[in-house]
Amino acid sequence: MKAATIRDVAERADVSVASVSRVLTGAGPVTDSTRKKVLEAVEALQYVPHSGARSLSTSKTQTIGVILPDLYGEFFSELIRGMDVAARAFGYHLIVSSSHDDAEEASAAIRSMRGRVDGLIVLSPHLDAANLASSLAGRLPILLMNGGADAGRPSIVVDNHGGAVQAVEHLIATGRRRIAHISGPTGNLEAETRLAGYLQAMADADLPTTVVEGAFTQASGHRAGAELVAGRNRPDAIFAGNDMMAVGAMLALQDAGLSVPDDVALVGFDDVPIAGLMRPGLTTLRINIAETGRSALERLVRLINAAGEAVADTACEVVRPELVVRPSSNPATQARTNSGERAREAAGTSSLKGENPQ
Amino acid sequence: MKAATIRDVAERADVSVASVSRVLTGAGPVTDSTRKKVLEAVEALQYVPHSGARSLSTSKTQTIGVILPDLYGEFFSELIRGMDVAARAFGYHLIVSSSHDDAEEASAAIRSMRGRVDGLIVLSPHLDAANLASSLAGRLPILLMNGGADAGRPSIVVDNHGGAVQAVEHLIATGRRRIAHISGPTGNLEAETRLAGYLQAMADADLPTTVVEGAFTQASGHRAGAELVAGRNRPDAIFAGNDMMAVGAMLALQDAGLSVPDDVALVGFDDVPIAGLMRPGLTTLRINIAETGRSALERLVRLINAAGEAVADTACEVVRPELVVRPSSNPATQARTNSGERAREAAGTSSLKGENPQ
DNA sequence: CTGTTAGCGCTTTCAG
């Protein structure tokens, strides 16, 4: 009743387990007749190799762990999608682990990965998780995407500061002056860097700042948006720390009877799929999310293959977001967009896209 | 330079590996003094148990495999999110495997899971994958979510037929008569069942049918929508096989200068998060996706724990979608929605939601 | 080319 093992196959084929292993792994020389006997036995016994045992023996699991703070929203799912595509191309599996509220939990998750994965991609917004990760993981290759420029360790980071500056400059260029910011949560590196970019760009332009803290969620964006329009001296533009908050803010503004972008212009960050589907379409800073995920996985695989050798790859790759102007910040684009931009959005713009059955 | 093993710990603590194992697993009796020595050694050596080795020894991997056809769109990411929440609650990890275009690839993916997982959740739209799955996986507990009522095997299936009927009846009740359907791809069980429901409801009402085939993607919905409005005898309502196609169709209609719902009413299926964020909000058949994922995982865990014993759980659980009326199908709701519904959407309605730190 | 054997790192009887 139990599943067949390599030994059962060897017995039935009347050869040694070594031979079975050889034909199955493709390594080592085998006679055609041996191969045939083995394959027949495999077929007859419905034998499937036990990858756990193989891993223990070879010290390679062919799986990569991804540590995420959360799985909510489109950002992470897009990222995972990109990683998954690359993973299967390289013959790797992906094991995801999310919902790590604090550094404590995240480090436990990382620890539990030992012996289960060949490498780790860590997205941790916790300020100190970087060190935790490295100390806990031992000699496990790790690629950091925690939002902080972590020199001396392989990492990928978005140019959040530069992106925020672009956003603000765009709003100023289109005539806005009372520009508010809905920030991500305190303690989150990405959030703080985007905030810093906003503050600097505003200071450079000699404009007064207004900041409301959100939590990178749509709901928090809605609250923040409502608060901003309720206050005296309503802003004429809002730069939200990410798209989900921008979406929430947009709905809050519209609930309040305000027009986006006529009364208030809106800019987000990330360019999640929904950004182009909102009406008005949301201006944002595009990160090709899936592509970034793909690239991260590819880099980690390289790291794994180079394990031990040259510790050459220690760079911090910077992803520069690109400003995508849509109607939410630019009345002028509104008309044109109804055909051109909309059609493009509807057809999908990202690479790595696919036709999803269901 | 290599990571410490249990043997290193035993040596340093001057006890046997058995004792180390005992204190680490919490099983078996140990003296306080022994425990203390072991824990000190663990600390000093930064020892982390090798879960792969542990798995081989205990025949439990504490991980569950999820076989998906794709990772594109919000449906699957929501599902995975729900599963992940439940998984960590039960101490399980999730290993995802997607992008299996044909049954061949899917079965290879399933095979490669042996020795890596304790159970499998298979979402396969391929008609015959059910049998494949069972034959390939040997004695591995499997929960099927392939859209077909697969009696005699643990499974969860959405009442696609009933949902489609509800959609059509709703459209008829609100005065529509020329109701077209954008179907999912041929060969996909869910798609075909929804189509069948549409056809039957239309037949029951003695109305003529129009069907355009899509691929469950936004892009295909856009194409289908464009085609439908371009033809003579334009429909006054469209029931799309899922939300992503409905979204695509909505944009196509708006591109064509038509009003939703005044000119054409629109109904989707799934209630992905974006459905409530579109303007007009999309009427759809709500499946609490994350909750369904949670429930699926929970059931599989039960299955795993009961392995061997009572083969009692062989039922096909049916998830009944609930009609959620939003403005896309009902002009009357439009005004009210601007405050009530919108606020609710913005605040998030699903359970299992969370505040995602980017 | 093929078989024997020694592990991979951990758990778990079974004696002591």
Added chain:
DNA sequence: CTGAAAGCGCTAACAG
């Protein structure tokens, strides 16, 4: 309560 030893299923020298 603790230690020795036998595997879990597979791969990889190393002899033949």
